[in-house]
Amino acid sequence: MCAGHEPSPSPQKPSSRRGFLFKIGLALNVLGAALVGIPVLGFILAPMRRLGGQSWIRLGPVASFPAGETRLATYENPDSMHWDGATAKTACWVRHVPDGRLQIFAVNCTHLGCPVRWFAQSRLFMCPCHGGVYYEDGARASGPPPRGLFEYEAEVRNGEVWVRGGQLPTLAGPV
Amino acid sequence: MIRRFFSVGRWVEERAGLGEAITPVMEHPVPRRTASFWYTFGSATLALFMLQIVTGICLAFVYVPSADKAYESLLYLNYEAPFGWFLRALHFWGSNAMVAVMTLHMIQVFLWGAHKYPREMTWVVGVLLFVCTLGMAFTGQLMRWDQDAYWGLGIGASIASRTPFIGQSVVQLILGGPIIAGRTLSRVFTAHVFLIPGILIALVGLHLWLVVRLGVNEWPMPGRLVDRETYKQRYAEEVHRDGVPFFPDVVRKDMIACGVVILLVMLCAAIFGPFGPHGVPDPTIIDTAPKPDFYFLALFALFALLPPWTETVLLLVGPPIAIVLLLAVPFLAGTGEKSWKRRPVAVLGVVLIVLPVTTLAGLGIFVPWSPVMEAWRGAPTPTQYVRGRTPLELQGALVIQNKQCRNCHALGGEGGKRGPALEGVGTRQTRDQLIRQVLQGGGNMPAYGKNLSPAEVNAVVAFMQTLRPANEPPARTAVPAAR
Numbered sequence: 001m002c003a004g005h006e007p008s009p010s011p012q013k014p015s016s017r018r019g020f021l022f023k024i025g026l027a028l029n030v031l032g033a034a035l036v037g038i039p040v041l042g043f044i045l046a047p048m049r050r051l052g053g054q055s056w057i058r059l060g061p062v063a064s065f066p067a068g069e070t071r072l073a074t075y076e077n078p079d080s081m082h083w084d085g086a087t088a089k090t091a092c093w094v095r096h097v098p099d100g101r102l103q104i105f106a107v108n109c110t111h112l113g114c115p116v117r118w119f120a121q122s123r124l125f126m127c128p129c130h131g132g133v134y135y136e137d138g139a140r141a142s143g144p145p146p147r148g149l150f151e152y153e154a155e156v157r158n159g160e161v162w163v164r165g166g167q168l169p170t171l172a173g174p175v
Numbered sequence: 176m177i178r179r180f181f182s183v184g185r186w187v188e189e190r191a192g193l194g195e196a197i198t199p200v201m202e203h204p205v206p207r208r209t210a211s212f213w214y215t216f217g218s219a220t221l222a223l224f225m226l227q228i229v230t231g232i233c234l235a236f237v238y239v240p241s242a243d244k245a246y247e248s249l250l251y252l253n254y255e256a257p258f259g260w261f262l263r264a265l266h267f268w269g270s271n272a273m274v275a276v277m278t279l280h281m282i283q284v285f286l287w288g289a290h291k292y293p294r295e296m297t298w299v300v301g302v303l304l305f306v307c308t309l310g311m312a313f314t315g316q317l318m319r320w321d322q323d324a325y326w327g328l329g330i331g332a333s334i335a336s337r338t339p340f341i342g343q344s345v346v347q348l349i350l351g352g353p354i355i356a357g358r359t360l361s362r363v364f365t366a367h368v369f370l371i372p373g374i375l376i377a378l379v380g381l382h383l384w385l386v387v388r389l390g391v392n393e394w395p396m397p398g399r400l401v402d403r404e405t406y407k408q409r410y411a412e413e414v415h416r417d418g419v420p421f422f423p424d425v426v427r428k429d430m431i432a433c434g435v436v437i438l439l440v441m442l443c444a445a446i447f448g449p450f451g452p453h454g455v456p457d458p459t460i461i462d463t464a465p466k467p468d469f470y471f472l473a474l475f476a477l478f479a480l481l482p483p484w485t486e487t488v489l490l491l492v493g494p495p496i497a498i499v500l501l502l503a504v505p506f507l508a509g510t511g512e513k514s515w516k517r518r519p520v521a522v523l524g525v526v527l528i529v530l531p532v533t534t535l536a537g538l539g540i541f542v543p544w545s546p547v548m549e550a551w552r553g554a555p556t557p558t559q560y561v562r563g564r565t566p567l568e569l570q571g572a573l574v575i576q577n578k579q580c581r582n583c584h585a586l587g588g589e590g591g592k593r594g595p596a597l598e599g600v601g602t603r604q605t606r607d608q609l610i611r612q613v614l615q616g617g618g619n620m621p622a623y624g625k626n627l628s629p630a631e632v633n634a635v636v637a638f639m640q641t642l643r644p645a646n647e648p649p650a651r652t653a654v655p656a657a658r
Contacts, residue, residue: 077353130544144479
């Protein structure tokens, strides 16, 4: 504050210059914030745009999935980090139908994603969280699930079972 | 020595002027009757928040926010780091206590009408603090990075996936990638340690500023109505006429409450120890029954009990509506009567929220809707149900075990509660009805038609018909009375 300028003969000039400087300063900072915001938001929101992360993964020889049985299989996720540890792995249920067809189900219940368990005697999948039950072909049997089990694409190539996976199956992205 | 200490104090005060700034705040007059233990929940919550900050920083010295090492670092804290187990226990019990005491604070403030004019904003900030605290509780339980955390994230992702149109994008935004893994834990860690605490600290500052600026809510008297025109003047007069300084007159009870709460948390921590980590976070170990910490048990129970067709709407719209309603409370009822004795709707509202939430949480502990996964091979058949039975009936008892019926149907008090207990089923359903139910299912029961041979069905039904109290006849088909 310069008290000496108070009775200035032309008070308009300096104040308009100050106003201009203030506006320039404001504009520079808004510009700076916006420019910083681009990488910040882009960085945080980046995972939203990476859709369709499915790829074909080998599960093992067909012989390890006897016809007529449903067995748990696991695979290493293709899109994983070195520091993922055990969470890089994914489990799935492989059903070898007696007629030779293969069905591969996600372990995640379609209700809220808890892992369903297979009971060979009653030929049912049961979920421990809220009691969802599915038949052996993955169809919804009872309980809160809105649909049958998520079923991955499956193929047999040269005696090996392949599954198209790599993404947490949910109602929005059912494999 | 003491004189030297005071002279250093004076030197600091002369330059910093902190005492000069804080003293009037500490000694500001408040209505005499607010020196009550009812008014101490807020201070106790703040004390618990400070405990969470201190213990949280300590844990961060050791915790490794990496998916492959987090679990090990928690075990190291539990078993090797000096006091590690106790700090983890304090942080866990402190978080439970913080949610609990904050809830009490909220209920008390509402019943005492403290959200009314001119303290609407204090309430709004308080609601945001409550939401942030629940966010801390959820992310905190995920940082335990055990089976519950892993599948808890699966539940979170499943809920998020129900968002219309952008469900998959929201899931990936939460998970930080296509699956629950290292990138997910990094996000949870950032939220729990930087993002939410930053917001919390700022909001706590604002909340306290508002309390000091607007004054502590006077003790509500039935018949003394809040009026925007006169309230502030009347409050000022009351404080002037019959006020006491916050420090030391009121702060005494606050200090006692804070001390008691902190000591209780320490006692719980010392007796019960740290919570988890439970099973290793290996997604290929599927023999697990994930369950949330107590503050989300009510929600967990709701997921099981809601009719499926309402679920998506209620999951997505319910929480935002609940938060908006809480935020709107002071604007819907910002003036008028303050005393709960003359606000029956307010009291009823509290009861109608607290009762269902605690009931649901109680149900969440016993999970009557979940199959008991090991009952079929672990629960014995009570001897009175096999004594004196024919071979066919005994065969039926075996089928009941082998086909996992016990996972949902209890017998002798053991087994699942999803379906009705089988005791007395012979008096409720006829042979034909039993056969139909077993073959076709229905009413939450899967159809067993494809999975049982006719001989097995025959045996099961024969056994179930014997399940009735002595001297009670089996159910029979109603026959129209002869005219």
